[in-house]
Amino acid sequence: MNTFWIVVLGAIYIYLVYNYYARRIDRDIIQSDPKRATPARMYMDGVDFMPTSRNVLYGYHFKSIAAAGPIVGPITAANIWGWLPSLLWLAIGVSFIGWVSDYTAIMVAVRNDGNSLSAISHRLISPRTRTILFVFIFFYLLLVAGAFMGIMAALMAARPDVPFGIIILGVMGFLGGQMLYRWKMDLIVVTVIIVGVTILAMILGPFGATWNAEKGAWNWVGPINGATVAFNKAIDSITGGQPVMQVVDPTNADPRIPAPGPDGKRPKTALYDPETGLINTMPSYLFWALFLLVFSYLSATLPIWRFAQPVNYIGFWVTFLTIGISAIGALLAPFIKPQVGQFALEPVKTLGFALDPAKPWQPLWPMLFVTIACGSISGWHALFGSVGTARQLEYETDGLPVGGGAMFGENALALLALIAVSIPGSGGGGGRFAAGVGSLLSVLFGDGFRPFGTALGFGVFIVIVLTVTQLIFRVMRVTLSEWVGEAFPALKNMHVSTIVSMVLTMLLVLSGTWVYLWQLFGAANQLMAALSLLIVSVWLKSIKRNPAFALWPMLFMYITTMAATLVTARNLLVTIVPKGGSIAVGGWAMIAIAILLFITALLIGWDGYQAYQRYARGEAKPSAAAAD
Amino acid sequence: MSQEEKKSFWQNLKEILYGMASHDMSRYALRTRASMEHLFILITMGDMIGIPILPPYYSLRLLPYVVPQISTWKRRLLREKDISDAMF
Numbered sequence: 001m002n003t004f005w006i007v008v009l010g011a012i013y014i015y016l017v018y019n020y021y022a023r024r025i026d027r028d029i030i031q032s033d034p035k036r037a038t039p040a041r042m043y044m045d046g047v048d049f050m051p052t053s054r055n056v057l058y059g060y061h062f063k064s065i066a067a068a069g070p071i072v073g074p075i076t077a078a079n080i081w082g083w084l085p086s087l088l089w090l091a092i093g094v095s096f097i098g099w100v101s102d103y104t105a106i107m108v109a110v111r112n113d114g115n116s117l118s119a120i121s122h123r124l125i126s127p128r129t130r131t132i133l134f135v136f137i138f139f140y141l142l143l144v145a146g147a148f149m150g151i152m153a154a155l156m157a158a159r160p161d162v163p164f165g166i167i168i169l170g171v172m173g174f175l176g177g178q179m180l181y182r183w184k185m186d187l188i189v190v191t192v193i194i195v196g197v198t199i200l201a202m203i204l205g206p207f208g209a210t211w212n213a214e215k216g217a218w219n220w221v222g223p224i225n226g227a228t229v230a231f232n233k234a235i236d237s238i239t240g241g242q243p244v245m246q247v248v249d250p251t252n253a254d255p256r257i258p259a260p261g262p263d264g265k266r267p268k269t270a271l272y273d274p275e276t277g278l279i280n281t282m283p284s285y286l287f288w289a290l291f292l293l294v295f296s297y298l299s300a301t302l303p304i305w306r307f308a309q310p311v312n313y314i315g316f317w318v319t320f321l322t323i324g325i326s327a328i329g330a331l332l333a334p335f336i337k338p339q340v341g342q343f344a345l346e347p348v349k350t351l352g353f354a355l356d357p358a359k360p361w362q363p364l365w366p367m368l369f370v371t372i373a374c375g376s377i378s379g380w381h382a383l384f385g386s387v388g389t390a391r392q393l394e395y396e397t398d399g400l401p402v403g404g405g406a407m408f409g410e411n412a413l414a415l416l417a418l419i420a421v422s423i424p425g426s427g428g429g430g431g432r433f434a435a436g437v438g439s440l441l442s443v444l445f446g447d448g449f450r451p452f453g454t455a456l457g458f459g460v461f462i463v464i465v466l467t468v469t470q471l472i473f474r475v476m477r478v479t480l481s482e483w484v485g486e487a488f489p490a491l492k493n494m495h496v497s498t499i500v501s502m503v504l505t506m507l508l509v510l511s512g513t514w515v516y517l518w519q520l521f522g523a524a525n526q527l528m529a530a531l532s533l534l535i536v537s538v539w540l541k542s543i544k545r546n547p548a549f550a551l552w553p554m555l556f557m558y559i560t561t562m563a564a565t566l567v568t569a570r571n572l573l574v575t576i577v578p579k580g581g582s583i584a585v586g587g588w589a590m591i592a593i594a595i596l597l598f599i600t601a602l603l604i605g606w607d608g609y610q611a612y613q614r615y616a617r618g619e620a621k622p623s624a625a626a627a628d
Numbered sequence: 629m630s631q632e633e634k635k636s637f638w639q640n641l642k643e644i645l646y647g648m649a650s651h652d653m654s655r656y657a658l659r660t661r662a663s664m665e666h667l668f669i670l671i672t673m674g675d676m677i678g679i680p681i682l683p684p685y686y687s688l689r690l691l692p693y694v695v696p697q698i699s700t701w702k703r704r705l706l707r708e709k710d711i712s713d714a715m716f
Contacts, residue, residue: 045700045706047655047662055640059647116712134711186651304656316649385714479711 069374375414379528511586
């Protein structure tokens with residue numbers, strides 16, 4: 001297999017599903033009508049409700065849904081099960097479940113006065129569903145923040161060529177806000193300066209480093225990376241070079257664990273001991289975690305134009321340019337550099353069904369379906385689509401190209417990530433992605449560019465994750481204040497609520513097993529999508545339309561993600577909790593969240609089932625706003 | 629590809645890129661402006677309900693700017709909101 005065939009395969013199934021399945025559902029079941037007034041036109045307020053061109057909305061929706069999910073998920077899954085199961089789930093998932101979830105979440109909101117999913121569930125299912133959904137969403141966000149923070153801190157601590165680019169991103173964020181909103185400079189000039197400097201800083205990270213062929217590792221002796229190494233050492237000397245704590249990652253997905261050598265064994269490094277499997281959490285790791293928290297704190301508490309928005313803007317351009325050029329590299333690789341385009345990863349590594357009582361259990365079902373979340377289906381999309389996009393849709397017929405189209409676009413991004421991990425790379429998670437980007441850029445710019453391309457890949461990966469994390473802390477702050485602000489007035493203070501959110505997140509991060517956090521996040525994310533499909537199924541039943549196209553995917557995702565939540569809780573109980581100490585505290589916290597998510601989903605599912613039956617028996621009629 | 633189709637292609641591409649890069653910035657700017665306008669409306673609210681707060685001369689000068697905003701202001705103010713509205 002090579003990159004070219006993946007691109008061809010992706011293009012074919014996206015074309016077929018969009019034209020012959022999605023359009024049919026849009027026409028026959030949802031019956032979108034360009035003459036029916038959308039909430040954007042009915043309730044136009046010039047701000048939230050605003051008819052917007054479908055091209056603009058497509059770009060807006062795509063950018064808002066495409067975060068770390070479609071990149072980390074396929075990479076992690078391909079590392080565990082091989083590229084073939086990942087490819088199949090990406091293709092089948094998006095074709096029959098993913099676009100359905102995105103598109104219908106928008107349409108159900110459009111047909112319900114532009115209300116959010118929680119407001120619609122309150123109206124269609126039961127009042128308590130809304131409250132339970134809020135509890136679910138908060139812990140879902142906590143898991144996203146924990147998973148993302150853990151992966152970023154480990155990368156920043158393990159790669160001395162990466163932090164400089166991220167520091168410059170923060171500086172350019174401040175400068176960009178100042179230039180755009182205070183000095184009123186031209187947008188194009190500002191873009192060229194802030195994006196150009198950030199990309200340059202990311203590329204220059206490995207400048208001057210030399211490759212040690214004997215050790216198979218880099219000597220970080222360049223001006224920037226050398227200084228970062230010296231800085232990390234200075235911080236580590238606080239504890240005399242001893243780790244603050246030791247953690248384990250039974251799945252070997254932590255970025256601090258080195259890739260296996262030619263003999264299949266992982267080498268011993270300053271951060272990892274292959275004999276015991278212990279990963280050293282050094283003071284420098286805590287420093288970079290703290291740096292990222294400060295970065296997110298500024299985003300969550302400063303006026304949005306001052307920092308968060310310009311950082312997102314730079315992040316978009318850096319990501320767009322890198323991924324766009326990498327995609328060209330992927331397309332041309334089989335012709336220019338066939339050895340780069342070939343897959344080195346096995347098609348199927350394991351199916352993972354064999355159960356060892358003392359080891360982590362990663363059976364293909366249900367774990368693959370939560371490890372790859374956003375490229376196939378995602379609850380985040382449904383949340384965003386119902387609140388952000390549905391209120392700007394000018395015509396109902398724009399719903400499919402915007403919602404469904406953006407989901408297929410994200411699936412293409414996930415395929416690119418799968419390509420990046422399947423061609424030779426090193427390291428886990430983000431490392432594989434970065435190495436893949438380095439390889440693809442070397443197709444266009446030559447082998448000498450590979451280390452710089454890899455550094456850019458790392459930078460892009462962190463940018464994608466960081467821009468979402470800063471938004472999540474902002475949302476968690478608002479959610480905490482609104483929820484418990486009345487009971488605990490201190491939480492109404494935005495600094496207090498932000499810090500509380502961050503402390504909760506760090507508790508999860510310090511358990512040291514981001515892959516479980518990732519899978520728990522994946523399960524919560526997919527459950528959110530299943531709940532969105534549940535609301536859509538109930539809505540379709542209430543208006544006497546055939547809900548099968550949403551109902552079956554909902555049942556599959558609901559059962560799968562509930563099972564995955566239990567498997568992850570079991571893995572935590574067997575592999576993390578017995579280690580004791582602070583690791584066990586994080587492990588127990590994750591188990592508690594898993595159980596909480598399970599119970600909330602069970603309650604929502606039960607309420608949804610009862611509502612569905614009521615509408616099926618004709619005992620209840622939809623309220624005026626829920627009618628078609 | 630005809631000249632018109634070419635133009636439409638580039639126009640579409642431009643719009644998609646704008647949607648990805650800057651549409652959320654425009655929305656935030658609009659939200660900020662809307663919040664300011666709500667405050668402005670609040671200043672003249674007294675006159676609307678018959679309790680003059682500002683001297684009538686200034687109220688009458690401000691009123692033409694406020695009246696066109698009243699319908700959208702009412703919609704924004706009275707719309708059902710929940711936490712998920714704060715998310716995006």
